[in-house]
Amino acid sequence: MIIKNAKFYLGGKVVIKDILIEKGKITGIGKFKGEGIDANGLFALPGLIDPHVHLRDPGLTYKEDFHSGTRAALAGGFTTVLDMPNTTPPTTTVKSFKQKQVIAKKKAVCDYGLHFGATKNNFNEVKKAKPNSMKLCMGKTTGNLLVDDVYSILKHFSSFPKEKPLIVHAEDAETLEAIEKMKKGRAEIAEKIAVEKARLLAEQTDRVVYFAHTTTFEAVHLAKIWKKSLVEVAPHYLFLSREKDGKRLGKFSKVYPPLRSEAERRELWGALYFVDSVGSDHAPHTSQDKKKSSAGFPGLETTLALFLNAYNEGKIELPWIINRMAENPAKIFGLNSKGRIGKGYDGDITLVDLKEGWKVSADDFESKCGWTPYEGFTLKGRVKKVFLRGNLVVDDSKVVKEVKGKRVL
Ligand code: NCD
Ligand code: ZN
């Protein structure tokens, strides 16, 4: 496969060159003879990596599954997704980890990895399963993976390999409960308390901890007091707020952690320099489930476009997007053949039209959940073609081909 006349960042500069992909790997960058696909004015990004998706498989496949979820990933410009463990059964035992591997192998049409889940007492299972990453929920969220006592948190922090990312959902369970009971207070402090707790325990155990979906400027900075902290942002805390979108979305605005105030949303933009990665936190629920107060937003098919739109508004630079949505996730999770357009890397390329405007409509999406909090938004910047290990899998913004996904984590 030759992608001709692609415009992309190479060594910090924008170049226009051909990309040669052979047997799934990038083998040359330059000028090549032969048949190929002309990138013709499109901008090439390394195939994006989403480190935070909930594909709901097994157990909740009426919301999403490995097939529909990975198709949604491709349509959104992601060639690799890392799946969260809050499925049914949860990915917290050797058995369920293996079960999910079998399912993913059968159904995934982009590359993928599986995060393991921590419980209050699955220390032996973790040791036996030897996962490369683990998720620990300090506060109540979808599923029942709660680890809310310091003893269990500390035990996981000290026994899970120190350099492997331990992903934390940082909302303090006790604080959330108290706020709910008193019907007073701001849920934001539950996050700050949990970030402080996790950061101090990480410091004490000298370990890497990865803070999922960090929502405020202050939380980012509290996390970063410890040098081995990694911080993820999710798009909804940057593009939606309680005042702006809470009313419009009604019950559909429920997400953990909750949407923040408009002032905090604006402030979070000022923390982006310190942020390590973007995770869509693709958390699909059907409309029916949302009406019954399920928490979470789908995000795979809107995240990149929201950031490209922000780029067009002068709010963010393209290198930030490439670094936080491809290079860094690859580095953090040890995906050595992913995240860059360069010789020897996998031939995963996302071609975007930086200037094309389009209107968001869940009717056009691959996700099974059937709705999006961004319905009706007009965004400038659109995924046009996606290559997965050299295969053209998205063309003219539609999934056109399926190849078997490969497990990378
Ligand atoms: C996620 C889900 O539904 O799986 N929900 C959410 O509101 N973010 C779980 C999570 O990431 O906490
Ligand atoms: Zn979470």
Ligand code: ZN
């Ligand atoms: Zn999540």
